[in-house]
Amino acid sequence: MFWTQTHFPAAMRSLPPSVRAKAIEIANSLQGQYVSDQREVISTSIQEARSWSRRRFMESAGTQLS
Known part of the structure; x- marks a missing residue:
């Protein structure tokens, strides 16, 4: 079963939309x-998507400080 932005596991419901999209991509x-x-x-995809989000945030924060 492949998931979409409108059909995804309940565990992903509380994720911000961009993180949820990445989690769905990873899960698929x-x-x-x-x-x-x-x-x-599901667990791995959520964990990886959260890590991706943190890295993305740190990269953008580093760019703004330079």
Whole structure:
């Protein structure tokens, strides 16, 4: 099952839209790699999307300070 912006796991509901979009992208990619445990896919995708968001924030903050 692939997820979309309108159809995604409940665990992603509280994520900001940009982070949720990244989590959906990661989850769909993991499912494409045949990761069998759906809970693991969801958990990993949320964790990776949050990390991506933090890196993106730090990069933009660093650019503004220079």
